[in-house]
Amino acid sequence: MSTQNYVSLLGRQPELSIAELEQVFGHVTPLSDIAATYKSTVRPDVQRLGGSIKLGEIVAEFEPQEWSRLSKRIARYYADRLSSFEGKVTIGISVYGRKVSPRDVQRTGLALKTALKQNSVSMRLIPNDDSALSTATSHHNKLGLSPNKIELLIVYAKDVVLVAESLGTQNITALAARDQARPKTDAFVGMLPPKLALMMINLSGVKEGRILDPFCGTGVVLQEAALLGFNVYGTDLSEKMVDYSNANMQWLSEKFSLGDVNVEAGDAVEHTWQKPIDAVVAETYLGQPFSAPPSPDKLDKVVKVVDVIVSKFLSNIHDQLEPGTPLCLAVPAWRSATGWFTYLPVIKKLESLGYEWQVLKQVDTTKLTYYREDQVVARQLLILKRSS
Numbered sequence: 001m002s003t004q005n006y007v008s009l010l011g012r013q014p015e016l017s018i019a020e021l022e023q024v025f026g027h028v029t030p031l032s033d034i035a036a037t038y039k040s041t042v043r044p045d046v047q048r049l050g051g052s053i054k055l056g057e058i059v060a061e062f063e064p065q066e067w068s069r070l071s072k073r074i075a076r077y078y079a080d081r082l083s084s085f086e087g088k089v090t091i092g093i094s095v096y097g098r099k100v101s102p103r104d105v106q107r108t109g110l111a112l113k114t115a116l117k118q119n120s121v122s123m124r125l126i127p128n129d130d131s132a133l134s135t136a137t138s139h140h141n142k143l144g145l146s147p148n149k150i151e152l153l154i155v156y157a158k159d160v161v162l163v164a165e166s167l168g169t170q171n172i173t174a175l176a177a178r179d180q181a182r183p184k185t186d187a188f189v190g191m192l193p194p195k196l197a198l199m200m201i202n203l204s205g206v207k208e209g210r211i212l213d214p215f216c217g218t219g220v221v222l223q224e225a226a227l228l229g230f231n232v233y234g235t236d237l238s239e240k241m242v243d244y245s246n247a248n249m250q251w252l253s254e255k256f257s258l259g260d261v262n263v264e265a266g267d268a269v270e271h272t273w274q275k276p277i278d279a280v281v282a283e284t285y286l287g288q289p290f291s292a293p294p295s296p297d298k299l300d301k302v303v304k305v306v307d308v309i310v311s312k313f314l315s316n317i318h319d320q321l322e323p324g325t326p327l328c329l330a331v332p333a334w335r336s337a338t339g340w341f342t343y344l345p346v347i348k349k350l351e352s353l354g355y356e357w358q359v360l361k362q363v364d365t366t367k368l369t370y371y372r373e374d375q376v377v378a379r380q381l382l383i384l385k386r387s388s
């Protein structure tokens, strides 16, 4: 199959989305904070990426220019491209990276509709009240999922304007359903968003085989990894969590065909896992939840408790992993009222414990933290491999 060029619209934390794309496709070119391009011989699937909101195949490139001029060229280009289209075509237009009024975007669509009509092609334009269609609208209209439902992604970058045809939008409904409809959830253990779990699996760089989550909790990583086609293996200190993970995986297996699933009780600081382990992806113990920044004394205590567990776990599992085995771990980092982070001391000792950071071209992997503004406990993402 020939190589094509694709563009992804990036998530809320673009550096994470870019790192994910680099791990999955082997390279990526960031265009701005909102988009990045890459090449692939296989058609990328937005549902397999946690950090891309929409993605599309690049069909044309223009020099940066005013919307009034560009929109005419795009309408002409598409009127030609679709001139012999059979049946009715639905088109949505989304502009990114430049302020263009929704009205002007709509006008472009109407100009295209008129041009197509002259060639006897009938077109339905998706109405928009923003310059880009929301993911909900794109998804609801199934844009990008069949040849007669097109979403044009028009992405302004510094030196180029890309026109891409969407291949789909992140399915927020399915992600939310996987999160909320699972039979077992536990607010105290934490709620790893499925999107982040998906991103972590991709960030590890694992391509196939069996993924271990030694802090599996209710099983969000196991669930996302199984849906990607991996065999999964979860362990947790708590019998209750083992039951929860098992129940959730059972529920998932009634809807999808999954590979091998294995969940057992085990203390990550001393457990012996069964082989093979092709990657370790886990949200470790995060310490107690906080709704406001804790006092320095309290913080100190929590940091110590978590640091001991994570250090001992890394020492314990080291000899059980083949050299080069990838890991992606979410560990806690605590945000102060002024936005400073307190990180786990073990981060400075990873090399002496026998791990190295995976190196990416576009992103500094030692500085990736996932958080929301209102969170005290953020998650630092460690993208590592066992040293040889």
Ligand SMILES: C[S@@+](CC[C@H](N)C(=O)[O-])C[C@H]1O[C@@H](n2cnc3c(N)ncnc32)[C@H](O)[C@@H]1O
Residues within 6 Å of the ligand: 189, 190, 191, 192, 214, 215, 216, 217, 218, 219, 220, 221, 235, 236, 237, 238, 241, 266, 267, 268, 269, 283, 284, 285, 286, 309
């Ligand atoms: C933040 S939660 C992970 C939640 C998980 N990502 C999920 O999908 O529900 C951390 C988990 O680590 C477990 N845990 C704490 N200490 C542990 C240890 N020493 N060994 C194994 N599991 C441990 C807890 O029982 C809890 O389920």
